[in-house]
Structure formats: C-alpha cells, structure tokens
Amino acid sequence: MTRPSLIALTTRMAALCLPTPGARHHLPAAVRFRLTSPSGETVGVTDRVVTVLDGLTPGAGHRFEAEGFAAIEFTTPACTGLVEAAGFGLVPDSAPDDLDAARANATALARAVAAAPEGGTLQLGPGVWTAFPLALKGRMTFHLAEGAVLRAPSGRAGWPILPARDAAGVMLGSWEGLPAACFAAPLHAIGAEGLAIEGRGTLDGSGGRGDWWTWPKETREGARRPRGLHLVGCRDVTLLGFTIRDAPSWTIHPQGCARLTVAGLTVIAPHDSPNTDGLNPESCRDVTICGVRFSVGDxxxxxxxxxxxxxxxxxxxxxxxxxxxxxxxxxxxxxxxxxxxxxxxxxxxxxxxxxxxxxxxxxxxxxxxxxxxxxxxxxxxxxxxxxxxxxxxxxxxxxxxxxxxxxxxxxxxxxxxxxxxxxxxxxxxxxxxxxxxxxxxxxxxxxxxxxxxxxxxxxxxxxxxxxxxxxxxxxxxxxxxxxxxxxxxxxxxxxxxxxxxxxxxxxxxxxxxx
Known part of the structure; x- marks a missing residue:
C-alpha cells in the first residue's frame, strides 16, 4: 500500500499527503483515519489529499492510519513552553472601528510574543481580537486556536509604516517589485528563522471594512497598502492550517525568504477586491505550497x-x-x-x-x-x-x-x-x-x-x-x-x-x- 508523506510538522500540527492516482485537491471518496499518540486515540474522516491534523502532543510519537494507505509514524518537536495571549490583558470582541482597543491589543500581543520562549508557542484562543499590526519573531510558533479571529481594525490612524529599506539598504517595504514604504501587514515578520504560524483560526485583514480597496494603485500618507501576511527575509517558515481572508492588498507575501512550507491553508477574498492576490513568493528559494484552497480577487x-x-x-x-x-x-x-x-x-x-x-x-x-x-x-x-x-x-x-x-x-x-x-x-x-x-x-x-x-x-x-x-x-x-x-x-x-x-x-x- 502507498504510504502517506509528511509535508509539514510542528509541535501540535501536521500536514500529510495521501497520494492517490488521479486525485488533485480532493480524494475520490472520503476515508476514515485513526491517529494514535500517548494522549490517546482519535478517529476521523478526511476528503482531502492534503490532510491537516491538529491537537498533537508535543515531543511525542504519533501513528496515522487511513483506509487504503500504509501506516506512517512521526514524532513531533518538543515545545519549550505554551503562552496564552489572553493572559496579557487582551480586549475581546471590540468593534473594528475601536482603534483604542486595537492599539491596546497590539501592545498586549507584543508583550505576549516577547514572553514566548525560544521553541515555545504563543496561542491565541477563541474569540474575535481586533489589533493593529503584530510583528512575530523567530524560533516560535504562533497558534490560532479554532474559533480565534485576529482582525485588523478598519481605520489606519497611527498604523505603522514599513520603510522601503533598512539601515543597511536592504529592501523591506515594496510595491510591485520596487522598494517603497508600505503600511505594515496586520501580521508580519522580518528576518525570522524557524517561525511557524498555524491553527484552525483566522487572520482577517479587514480589507473591505476600511478604505483600502478604494485606492489600489495610490500612495496615502506616504505609504502603499499593506499585505495580509508579510514575511521579509525569513528562513525555515511553516504556514499551516489557518484561514486568511480580506487582505488590504496581496494576501500572503513572502519576500526574500528561503525554505518556506505552506500547507492546508484557505486563502479568500471577494472576487472584485483589487490586487488581492493569494500568495506571491518574491525573490524566494525552496517554496512548497500544498493543499491550499484559493478564492481571491486577482x-x-x-x-x-x-x-x-x-x-x-x-x-x-x-x-x-x-x-x-x-x-x-x-x-x-x-x-x-x-x-x-x-x-x-x-x-x-x-x-x-x-x-x-x-x-x-x-x-x-x-x-x-x-x-x-x-x-x-x-x-x-x-x-x-x-x-x-x-x-x-x-x-x-x-x-x-x-x-x-x-x-x-x-x-x-x-x-x-x-x-x-x-x-x-x-x-x-x-x-x-x-x-x-x-x-x-x-x-x-x-x-x-x-x-x-x-x-x-x-x-x-x-x-x-x-x-x-x-x-x-x-x-x-x-x-x-x-x-x-x-x-x-x-x-x-x-x-x-x-x-x-x-x-x-x-x-x-x-x-x-x-
């Protein structure tokens, strides 16, 4: 029997490919599977060639068995510590135009990122969390729990701007392939290594709530529109399982990155939203994109x-x-x-x-x-x-x-x-x-x-x-x-x-x- 292959693996999630002749995104028919770990046994059903598993036990061996396939065993990396974002004073369920709450949440999330140990996980729990742009660091996992929505605010007063270049002259902000100042993405990372962004939750760029989609080719306040998720000069990055929607411009923009794995995401935007490309690797090396569903405006x-x-x-x-x-x-x-x-x-x-x-x-x-x-x-x-x-x-x-x-x-x-x-x-x-x-x-x-x-x-x-x-x-x-x-x-x-x-x-x- 054919053995599934491991596409992506983090401390708590995995993406497996169930190779089936003639199958593209979906399997010809749904199959039952069993996942065994030290925490117990889980049974489920999948209809996707690329199947995402969550709720795994960090630092433990797992066995996956699916009908018609040989079993596969794998061991998750250890987690050095789990940090709950809610413990840093987040304001839940605020209105998207409540910029004070969005600033407070951005500050709280920045503290939570700083508190995550190397090799640890920052978890954002269920709820709607409106926040100004958040920068992630390397050697950590940002986990969006099922039911969690990290949402950008609808207004941009005080929104941070990413300069065209850093002090060494390396391009940071860009627009259509040229260095240019741009508003920072709601979620972004610069120079991060060993970063994972994962979960069953959602990143919401609020592109249609503000005025972003009304000026697709313009510059306002000295900057171009932000991406939904912007990775600049990062290495060994995994994007796994989450939904990202309604970005102000390009949805996911890896720029100057290497060894990037994108698996099991859902990337969506209205069909008439301008320049909301799904995933734009730019000047990147060794990129794997597997089992992703796109429905976007560009x-x-x-x-x-x-x-x-x-x-x-x-x-x-x-x-x-x-x-x-x-x-x-x-x-x-x-x-x-x-x-x-x-x-x-x-x-x-x-x-x-x-x-x-x-x-x-x-x-x-x-x-x-x-x-x-x-x-x-x-x-x-x-x-x-x-x-x-x-x-x-x-x-x-x-x-x-x-x-x-x-x-x-x-x-x-x-x-x-x-x-x-x-x-x-x-x-x-x-x-x-x-x-x-x-x-x-x-x-x-x-x-x-x-x-x-x-x-x-x-x-x-x-x-x-x-x-x-x-x-x-x-x-x-x-x-x-x-x-x-x-x-x-x-x-x-x-x-x-x-x-x-x-x-x-x-x-x-x-x-x-x-």
Missing amino acids: DCIAIKAGKRGPDGEDDHLAETRGVAVRHCLMERGHGGLVIGSEMSGGVHDVAVEDCEMVGTDRGLRLKTRRGRGGRISGIAMRRVLLDGVETAFSANAHYHCDADGHDERVQSRAPAAVDAGTPFIDGIDIEDVEIRGLGHAAGAFLGLPEAPVRNVRIRRVRVASLDPDAIATPPVMADHVRPMRHEGIAAEQAEIDCDDPALLSGNPVSLPSS
Whole structure:
C-alpha cells in the first residue's frame, strides 16, 4: 500500500499527503483515519489529499492510519513552553472601528510574543481580537486556536509604516517589485528563522471594512497598502492550517525568504477586491505550497522576482528558484499559477502539479515586457484540471503594464537591441492537462523578435468542452493581438513543440469525438 508523506510538522500540527492516482485537491471518496499518540486515540474522516491534523502532543510519537494507505509514524518537536495571549490583558470582541482597543491589543500581543520562549508557542484562543499590526519573531510558533479571529481594525490612524529599506539598504517595504514604504501587514515578520504560524483560526485583514480597496494603485500618507501576511527575509517558515481572508492588498507575501512550507491553508477574498492576490513568493528559494484552497480577487499564486527600476536600478533584485505547487484548488482569480510581471531577478524551476483551477481566467500565465530583463526557465504544469478558463496557457512578452506599457518601444514587433532590459523565457513543459469550458484560446505565446519564447513542450492536452457564451477577446494583455474565441494554440515569436499539431493551427478547437 502507498504510504502517506509528511509535508509539514510542528509541535501540535501536521500536514500529510495521501497520494492517490488521479486525485488533485480532493480524494475520490472520503476515508476514515485513526491517529494514535500517548494522549490517546482519535478517529476521523478526511476528503482531502492534503490532510491537516491538529491537537498533537508535543515531543511525542504519533501513528496515522487511513483506509487504503500504509501506516506512517512521526514524532513531533518538543515545545519549550505554551503562552496564552489572553493572559496579557487582551480586549475581546471590540468593534473594528475601536482603534483604542486595537492599539491596546497590539501592545498586549507584543508583550505576549516577547514572553514566548525560544521553541515555545504563543496561542491565541477563541474569540474575535481586533489589533493593529503584530510583528512575530523567530524560533516560535504562533497558534490560532479554532474559533480565534485576529482582525485588523478598519481605520489606519497611527498604523505603522514599513520603510522601503533598512539601515543597511536592504529592501523591506515594496510595491510591485520596487522598494517603497508600505503600511505594515496586520501580521508580519522580518528576518525570522524557524517561525511557524498555524491553527484552525483566522487572520482577517479587514480589507473591505476600511478604505483600502478604494485606492489600489495610490500612495496615502506616504505609504502603499499593506499585505495580509508579510514575511521579509525569513528562513525555515511553516504556514499551516489557518484561514486568511480580506487582505488590504496581496494576501500572503513572502519576500526574500528561503525554505518556506505552506500547507492546508484557505486563502479568500471577494472576487472584485483589487490586487488581492493569494500568495506571491518574491525573490524566494525552496517554496512548497500544498493543499491550499484559493478564492481571491486577482491571481491565486503570482511568483515574482522584483522589478528593475525606471533608470535600471537593480540592487534590490534576487531570483526566485524552486517553487513546488501541489494538490491546490484555485477558484476564481485572474490566473491560477502566474509568473511576473515583476520578474527582473529571474524565476527558475517552478512546478504546478495535481491541481485544479476553476474559473481562474487563465491557468498558467507568464507576463513580462521590454525593460524588465531577467530570465524565466524551467516552468512545468502537470496533471492539472482547468475548468472555466478563458485562456489555458499564455506567455506574453509585450505585457502592457506600467504607465508606458502602450508605448511603441514596448509594443513594437520590430527587433530591438538586446540589453540588460531584455526579458527571456526559455523552457515550459505542459503535460496531462484537461481543459473544460474553454473561452478564448488553449494557448497564446507572444515573444519578442529579439528574444523569442523558446522550448515550449506540450503533451497530452485535452480540450473537453467549450464555453458557449464566450465572447471573442484578445487572449493576452498586449496591443495588436486579435480577438479569439474557442481557438487552439496561437504563437508569435515562440517555439512550440506540441504532440497534437491540430492544436497549433490557431483555428477554432475541434472537440474530441465521444
């Protein structure tokens, strides 16, 4: 029998993968399981490939048995001490516009964080706790108990601001890949190592309660909008089990981090909330995203690597390398797995496998433009279901972002000189993908004449059905692109190797016979 694999493990929680042929986010059928520990035996039922366990005993051996799977044993790390946040004078259930209570709770929570011993746990118990931004430290666990809601206030009077750079010149605050002051995230950490944020509780960014969503591209009071959860320069971080919702802008933003595991989260925002991307790893290495459900107002996962400045500034750039996305459910959103458009530091070795994308406009999307520079390589999509997508796969090197996005130098199809601002896309593998309800095109690949999109390999892609209500629309955000409806794979300045030549014609898709 197949043995489950351990994805994430903390003192009190674990995430296990129950590998099942053909299964993506959900198992084909729910299975019963038994968890045995020194504290006793627990039985339950799971319908998820990635199953989250809580209530584990710190520093103890556990045995997990599920129907149809071999048993797996694991030992949780020890906990050096449990600190209850309620013991620091928190004000419960205050109104979101009660800024005095929010400040008092922020102060109380900061004291609680300071009191947590190295290797210990700070637990926030059930209740609604409104607080101004909280900074976490390394070598601790922040546990959101089931029924706990850590909520940002609706007002920002006195809200702390994260500067663009620290005293050493390292980027802290950012906006669209450039150093910029931004309001601190409701929950954030800078330079933390060995941090875990976990639990069955909820982080609520109150994006719709204040005015955050009314000024998505502006600066107010000298700062850009905050993220929901912002991790800057952190190492060995685990995010496990909790729900995060209604962020003021990007929901989870790991920036310059390494060895990050994200498992079993629920990431949600209204479909019309601006720029509420689900998870945006930027200039990060070794990131695992498993069993996460996304339903947001922008891209579900957007992988980034900073943006070259208008005068070529690049001292803040660093590559993103090694991102694995597995068994996730992406609902709505502009894209399922997106790379760019801030990719000047380079994005390499990204795989999205065994996932389901429902109504995400696009499935796999790469976007860049002249002036960005950087390289994208080693991108893979395997065993993915795309349901209700407009364009399944796209790579666009004429993306009309920024104020000059429609200028001739960005949109021209004439060859330009190759320089530091020339972006390169080389290496995309797409295999075993089913497309249902296709709207615009199965694929659209638009490269630069001086830097074509190279080494695109497409195998076993099946278009199962078309959206009968689709309206012909350009499949990528670039000028001089014709509207498309129910088309195959269209390419300009791109090298495509496809095992189904009929898909490459750019003609309307013919469905397979039943």
